[in-house]
Amino acid sequence: MAGSARKDSYNKKLIKIASRGVEEAGGKLTLIDIADYPIPLYNGDLEDTEGLPENAKKLKKLFIEHDGFLFSSPEYNSAISGVFKNLIDWVSRPEDSDPYYLVAYKGKVAGLLSASPGNLGGLRGLFVLRSILQNVGTHVIPDMVTVGGAGDAFDESGGLKDDKKAEKAVSLAKTLVETTEKLKS
Template identity: 45%
Template sequence: MTRPLNILAFAGSTRNESLNKKLAVLASETAETAGAVHVTWADLRDYPIPLYDGDYEEQFGLPPAALKLRSLLQSHDALLIASPEYNGFPSPLLKNTLDWLSRPFNNEERHVVFKDKPVLLLAATRGEAGGRRGLAQLRLLLGNLKAASFEQEFVLPKGNEALDALGRLRDPDQQRQLADVVTAFVGHVRERQSVTA
């Protein structure tokens, strides 16, 4: 019997009404309908991490919130990240979080928490492009961190109109597209799991 997959999901935004939070939660629920999948939701607001500062790190080490999130990341098989787009790039919050998580700890390899970790990328914006430019930059960053970004992604243009008051997609075609991408990702992670078992 295949053990359950554990996926860690978060959004690169702390706003209460963040479109990307809503999209990440929706994708998480979709993943759990695939069966034998447990998704842990992490709100980055609960992990306040200072801007990366080498002097801070040298004096104090990794911030407690970064260590908590790092431990959570290590205990999961895969990541689901929904990223806002700021001027064509991922949010500073997300970049800073990933920078801290990539730092070495207890003589471990620098990128050990990300190495070969499957990642599903999502984005929602109010504009027409849906966050695709930001995801291209995020994909490059994750490649530098040795993560394994899934080739498929889901972008949601005009997310403020596409999501209803309950955070559900109004358009059945978009519902199917999200379900297809998430299901394909879960299948991909299961295949990797069976190869390494």
């Protein structure tokens, strides 16, 4: 999943490239478009009266069903996008039917990527995302892949012009599958 709802999102392009690595490593993946799951901003009163919004429930179920996450996160003011943080927050909320706290995240593995027009490629936001995920119990792979100068980094078909960078993204996804398998065994 990319943490951007934008149709032409650089991070959506990057997640598609990286996700090849999941399949090459023998894993199965579900590509989630955050734009397909609009969720109201978290409000404790809303949660108290109505519980989790329908799309938050759907995403929480999807997260629970998967062993690992591949996230490509845009950097907004040195952190992550509001739409992505809001999603992470709702999915973290407990429900009576949960077998344990933070069931969607605990013991899972995450691989992180980012793309941004800036030189750092969204790296600062990834350290924020790493911290959030670790706090909800997810193991985050040490390596991270960033694409700077994103406005000029992708070709017309959505591929990365820099083959080595594309290979790094694919390789991160492979590491995600391998690490997930090791942790499960």
